[in-house]
Amino acid sequence: MIEVTTEIIVGVAFGLVVAIGPAIAVGTLGAAGAYLGRGLSRPESVAIALSLAVGNGYAIGVVGPQIIDVRTQTPRLLVATAIVALLAMYANSLGARIASELPIGSSFPLVRNRSLSPESLESVDASGQVTIQSTGDVRDIEGYPPLSPRVRHVLEQGSWRVPADLSLPELERRLEQRLRTTENLAAVSVSIDGTGRATIAAAPPASEVASRVPDGWRAVSVPALVPSGAVPGEEIVVYTRDGAVTGSLLETNDGDRIGRVNDGTIGGEKCVTVAVPIADAESVLRTDRCRLGVRPQRASETVEALALLERADCSIGRVTGGELTAILEDDHERADVWPIVADSSESREVDTERPRQWVVEPAIADLATDDDVFVVAESLTVDRIREGNESTASSASSISDREIESTIPPAEPEGNR
Known part of the structure; x- marks a missing residue:
């Protein structure tokens, strides 16, 4: 053995x-x-x-x-x-x-950014787009107030159509830009994995009152006699026991804020929020009841420009670069549409936190298909453009290549007129 x-x-x-x-x-x-x-x-x-x-x-x-x-x-x-x-x-x-x-004989891609996985690309539709869905957990960004329930619900339940041939960093940048514009977010961060699931962190816009207060000024709330017809945003004079203080009307107790539509009927005794210099804030707060006077000022240049367009029976419309090219190829409308400003920020490799970049009188050849373009045209022409955009948005099979569009539409969108 x-x-x-x-x-x-x-x-x-x-x-x-x-x-x-x-x-x-x-x-x-x-x-x-x-x-x-x-x-x-x-x-x-x-x-x-x-x-x-x-x-x-x-x-x-x-x-x-x-x-x-x-x-x-x-x-x-x-x-x-x-x-x-x-x-x-x-x-x-x-x-x-x-x-x-061994990768013998195979060619390596020049662009080494990650893209969507083959499993996700199997769901690409006929227009070359794929659906990006939220993971359902939207995080708040530290240092900002929490999101409103409506915006949080839109981001948690939303899904967006994106071009399938873009890399993940480019998809994240475009979706961040889209959410920042459509939901009016102060900050947003998007992380998309290979399966097309988006993890979103967002913050609402900063307080409107705080953002309207100039440096060296303070916002104070006092009871005052408001002139009839005064609207937030006007330059005012606050009459106190110590004298007159120059300031700006920010808000009334009826909830009127800068940027909201007002019918011009506010007036009388109200609690108002005004912006005044720091040195004068104490005197305003010591006064039990102030009087407000509205200082004369020129009409807004924006309002004057829109009034001139209205008299000429023209309006401003918003189109994409691809739609503008198609419009200009039409001999009947070519002479009636003039591009005035374009947003090319989505086609630049830049920091997504910066404001949008506007190009005045853009060259048609330099516009990308998904660039936002504002045009001036006759009112009937702008109405036809808007009707075409609405019919396109209502058809799921004709989503534009430039739109990363949420399937949950924003609340009560207004037209550009």
Whole structure:
């Protein structure tokens, strides 16, 4: 029994000694054959390995006439042969696998940014767009107030159509720009994984009152007699016991704020929020009841410009670069549409936190398909453009290539007129 065990151990040792070199040779031949399309079969790999093992053993003195006695050394020879055969087959399969996994002959992409996974690309529609869905958990950004329930619901339940051929960083940048514009967000961060799931962190716009207070001024709330017709945003004079203080009307207790539509009927006793210089804030707060006077000022240049357009029976409309190109190709409308300003921020590799970049009187050839363009045209022409945009938005099969459009529409959008 001891002799048999000894013969097995010696056979394993002999097999490992003489099989290492042949196994490396068989693995190399197997890899080369697999690359050339003609791999080695198991019998071929075993035959080559045994031939090389005998030669290797004779070269190192393991195999020789003095030790070859088949009757007495049969166990060790069988074990050594089995070791050589097993290592040969393993080396052959390993070489074939390495040859199939090596990127030999494949070209590497020049752009190394990650893109959507092939599983996500299987859902690309006929227009070349894929749906990006929110993970359902919208985080707040530290240092900002929390989102309103409505905006949070839109971001958690929303989905957006995006071009499928863009890299993930570009998709994230475009979706951030879209959300910042459509939802009026002060800050937004989007992270899209390979499966098309977007993790969103967003912050609402800063307090409107605080953003309207100039440097070196303070916003104070006092009861005052408001002139009839005064609206937030007007320059006022606050009459206190210590004298007159120049300021700006920010808000009334009826909820009128700068930027909201007002019918011009506010007036009388109200609690108002006004912006005044820091040095005068204390005197305003010491007064129990102030009087407000409205200072004369010129009409807004924006209002004057819109009034001139209205008298000329013209309006301002918003189109994309691709829609503008199609309009200008129409001989009936080519002379009636003039591009005045374009937003090219979505086509620039820049920081997404910066404000939008407007180009005045843009060149048509420089506009991308998804650039926002404001045009001046006759009122009927602008109405036709708006009707075309509304009919396009109502059809799921004709979504524009430039829109990363949420399936949950924003609340009560207003037209540009």
